[in-house]
Amino acid sequence: NAGVTQTPKFQVLKTGQSMTLQCAQDMNHNSMYWYRQDPGMGLRLIYYSASEGTTDKGEVPNGYNVSRLNKREFSLRLESAAPSQTSVYFCASSGGTSGSFSGANVLTFGAGSRLTVL
Amino acid sequence: GIQVEQSPPDLILQEGANSTLRCNFSDSVNNLQWFHQNPWGQLINLFYIPSGTKQNGRLSATTVATERYSLLYISSSQTTDSGVYFCAVGRGAGNQFYFGTGTSLTVIP
Numbered sequence: 001n002a003g004v005t006q007t008p009k010f011q012v013l014k015t016g017q018s019m020t021l022q023c024a025q026d027m028n029h030n031s032m033y034w035y036r037q038d039p040g041m042g043l044r045l046i047y048y049s050a051s052e053g054t055t056d057k058g059e060v061p062n063g064y065n066v067s068r069l070n071k072r073e074f075s076l077r078l079e080s081a082a083p084s085q086t087s088v089y090f091c092a093s094s095g096g097t098s099g100s101f102s103g104a105n106v107l108t109f110g111a112g113s114r115l116t117v118l
Numbered sequence: 119g120i121q122v123e124q125s126p127p128d129l130i131l132q133e134g135a136n137s138t139l140r141c142n143f144s145d146s147v148n149n150l151q152w153f154h155q156n157p158w159g160q161l162i163n164l165f166y167i168p169s170g171t172k173q174n175g176r177l178s179a180t181t182v183a184t185e186r187y188s189l190l191y192i193s194s195s196q197t198t199d200s201g202v203y204f205c206a207v208g209r210g211a212g213n214q215f216y217f218g219t220g221t222s223l224t225v226i227p
Contacts (some may be wrong), residue, residue, distance in 0.1 A: 017176060029174075031178070033215070035217075040219060042122075042204060042208060042217040042218055042219040042220055043204065043217040044217070045214060045215065058214065059119060059216075088159065090161065105149050105166070105208065106151065106163055106166045106188060107151060107153075107163060107206065108163065109153075109160075109161040111159070111160060112159050112160075112161075
């Protein structure tokens with residue numbers, strides 16, 4: 001079991017370039033998330049998908065778009081990268097669905113993707 | 119969103135010492151988890167603990183949901199415990215999770 005797999009692990013972009021971060025999970029989880037981590041600020045939610053076919057904005061969605069391609073895959077796109085988007089990006093998944101309060105709502109994280117925008 | 123505050127922000131311990139990390143949150147939640155981020159950046163779930171007390175080896179956690187706080191106890195600390203400890207809380211539909219800014223722990227031999 002690979003768990004949550006993110007690609008790429010490292011990327012350097014120039015201002016204005018676009019790119020897509022890919023995330024896939026093999027745990028049959030319903031919910032998937034994209035977070036960014038900046039020094040001293042913990043993890044902040046960018047977008048999430050409570051179930052296949054739905055996506056919602058988190059705390060810091062500006063400058064990003066997402067696609068829940070199927071139950072396994074959830075991608076994050078930067079259309080026009082800016083230096084403020086330099087960060088470490090984490091994808092995560094959990095087993096719960098909207099309204100579910102079970103213990104299956106444990107978050108499992110990918111290894112992270114370090115993005116630098118020059 | 120829900121505000122999550124963790125304390126202390128930084129902690130340095132001698133190997134073998136005990137410590138208590140605290141997480142306060144601003145609203146009622148139905149999901150609370152503790153994570154350890156190791157020096158390589160990997161985030162590992164330690165506890166799912168929306169209420170009550172759990173223990174796993176040298177680590178234990180207690181959440182008092184009615185008073186909106188959780189505590190993580192580390193006993194007989196080891197150098198491998200170093201890293202950043204995060205508390206994350208969630209509530210309602212879609213199970214959004216809000217993270218605190220973490221406690222950075224350094225255990226010295």
